[in-house]
Amino acid sequence: MKPDDFESQLQxxxxxxxxxxxxxxxxxxxxxxxxxxxxxxxxxxxxWWRELLWPCPQAWAGLAAVWVVIFGLNWANxxxxxxQTLMARRELTxxxxxxxxxxxxxxxSLLEAQVVVSPPPPAEKIxxxxxxxxxxxxxxxxxxxxxxxx
Numbered sequence: 001m002k003p004d005d006f007e008s009q010l011q012x013x014x015x016x017x018x019x020x021x022x023x024x025x026x027x028x029x030x031x032x033x034x035x036x037x038x039x040x041x042x043x044x045x046x047x048w049w050r051e052l053l054w055p056c057p058q059a060w061a062g063l064a065a066v067w068v069v070i071f072g073l074n075w076a077n078x079x080x081x082x083x084q085t086l087m088a089r090r091e092l093t094x095x096x097x098x099x100x101x102x103x104x105x106x107x108x109s110l111l112e113a114q115v116v117v118s119p120p121p122p123a124e125k126i127x128x129x130x131x132x133x134x135x136x137x138x139x140x141x142x143x144x145x146x147x148x149x150x
Contacts, residue, residue: 092100
């Protein structure tokens with residue numbers, strides 16, 4: 001019998017139904033298994049930051065608290081003092097403005113007098129170190145050339 005003949009013979013046979021007793025047993029076993037199974041939790045995507053913080057959340061919380069304190073101290077120190085804000089708001093009198101301009105001129109003249117540009121030092125020729133190996137090699141070449149080429 002060829003495989004094609006076998007397949008055609010199977011196609012001609014009518015399908016038998018499942019016995020009602022077996023069907024009832026299979027369905028009751030499946031329903032019991034579903035009732036006894038634990039409810040499936042929906043999959044929640046785990047964010048990368050939870051994976052990062054999970055090993056020791058107390059340490060990370062402490063580090064965050066330290067950063068909050070650092071930012072608070074930085075903010076507290078950057079606020080101008082009461083006297084500084086009053087001086088910044090006050091207009092300068094013409095005499096004070098002239099004194100300030102004179103101070104700036106004096107400072108500029110002092111800085112120009114102190115700035116002295118010196119030429120760069122001359123570059124020295126750096127010779128590579130000579131070793132005894134080179135001297136021995138030269139002596140050997142001389143001996144060879146005197147021996148064979150003289």
